Structure formats: C-alpha cells, structure tokens
Amino acid sequence: MRSRLAPGEQVIVQSRPQARALTGPAVVFILIPAVVGFALAWLRRGGLERLSSQTAAWQQPLTSAVVVLGIAGLVLYPTRIFLRWAGTRYTLTSRRIIVRRGWLRQSRQDIPLGAVRNLGTRQSWLQRILRSGNITLDMGYEGSASVKDVPEVARFRDFALDAINELPHTALTGPEGDWNYPQDA
Numbered sequence: 402m403r404s405r406l407a408p409g410e411q412v413i414v415q416s417r418p419q420a421r422a423l424t425g426p427a428v429v430f431i432l433i434p435a436v437v438g439f440a441l442a443w444l445r446r447g448g449l450e451r452l453s454s455q456t457a458a459w460q461q462p463l464t465s466a467v468v469v470l471g472i473a474g475l476v477l478y479p480t481r482i483f484l485r486w487a488g489t490r491y492t493l494t495s496r497r498i499i500v501r502r503g504w505l506r507q508s509r510q511d512i513p514l515g516a517v518r519n520l521g522t523r524q525s526w527l528q529r530i531l532r533s534g535n536i537t538l539d540m541g542y543e544g545s546a547s548v549k550d551v552p553e554v555a556r557f558r559d560f561a562l563d564a565i566n567e568l569p570h571t572a573l574t575g576p577e578g579d580w581n582y583p584q585d586a
Contacts, residue, residue: 406494413560414493418550419533422486426479437471491548493557495564498538500548514565516540522554536561 406412444464484504492499500510518541524534534554539545551557 407496409495410497411495412492413495413564414491414557416491416552416557418486418489418491419528419531419552420486421527421531421533422550423483426482430475430479433471433475437467440467491551491557493561493564495567498548498561500546510546512538512540512546514561515568516543517561517565520558520561520565522558524554528554 441464444460444467488502488504488507490499490501492501495514497514498512500512502508517538519537519539521537521539522534523537528534528550531552532554533550533552536548536551536554536558537545538547
C-alpha cells in the first residue's frame with residue numbers, strides 16, 4: 402500500500418534500517434541446527450546413558466523435545482527480528498520524513514521538514530564502518546525526533562537538507578509575532 406502524498410509532494414528516498422540488525426538472527430539460524438545436530442548425535446550415541454543408567458526411557462522424548470525446540474528456535478527468533486526489520490521503513494519526501502514501523506500493530510511518525518530547525522547525525526564506530534547512523538531532528542519547542550540506523554546516513558542527511566532548502570520560504574516562517582522566526586517583509 403502506497404503512502405498518501407500531498408499534491409506536489411514527491412518521494413526522494415525510501416529505505417529500511419541498516420541490515421546489520423539481521424546479523425544476530427543469521428548467526429542463530431546457523432548455530433541452532435549445529436547445536437541440535439550435536440545434541441541428537443550425543444543422545445543417539447548413548448550420552449544420556451553415561452550420565453545415569455535409568456535414563457534410557459527418556460531418550461525418545463528428549464530426542465523429540467530437542468527437535469521441537471530446535472525448530473521453534475529456528476523459526477521464532479530469526480523470523481521475529483526479520484519481520485521487525487522489514488516492517489520498518491524510512492521515507493523522505495519533498496515535504497516530510499515518514500517513519501513507519503510494524504505490520505499488524507503499525508505506528509507512523511510524520512515529521513514535516515518545515516518544522517526542522519536542526520538536523521544532526523550521530524554514528525558509533527560500527528555504524529561509521531557500515532556507513533549508517535542515527536539522524537536527530539530538532540524541531541524547536543515542538544521537541545525532537547530521531548531516526549535510528551539509517552543506511553548511507555550522510556547521503557540521507559544531504560537529501561533532507563536539500564529538500565529543506567527547496568521548501569518555499571513561507572513554509573519556513575513561523576507564527577506572527579514570534580521573535581524566533583523571520584517575518585516576510
């Protein structure tokens with residue numbers, strides 16, 4: 402489903418958070434079958450009987466439990482993280498930044514570019530290596546917002562600054578009588 406855009410509004414950039422969020426689930430997706438395989442081989446070779454001679458009756462239920470837990474861990478954790486990542490979208494238009502999160506329980510944050518007074522970026526060392534970062538949007542007395550793990554954060558910031566500079570001058574002026582805003586002459 403496409404976002405509804407105002408007349409004359411154009412999408413400049415559409416992105417998801419940096420894909421490094423998927424590193425943990427990818428590692429888990431590889432490790433769980435290895436651990437399940439090791440546990441099944443250990444049970445099959447009589448590892449449980451070495452611990453106690455009365456546990457032979459538990460071998461089949463434990464084998465089934467290891468397989469069920471392995472499948473559940475393999476499906477639930479990586480799928481949940483992937484869906485969270487895939488359900489987050491950052492959209493920069495010619496008039497606003499839209500942050501959409503979620504599939505079933507969706508939240509949406511619209512940040513008008515005309516309200517942005519300061520746009521900053523912050524990067525950790527890992528984000529700097531991966532060229533991602535966090536964007537902080539200061540909107541004066543209205544508060545601030547942040548967009549986390551934006552890929553190519555420098556380009557996104559440049560696109561946002563260009564879009565702010567291309568806004569009509571009337572979109573950047575504030576209410577009359579407010580000394581913080583320049584007035585049209």
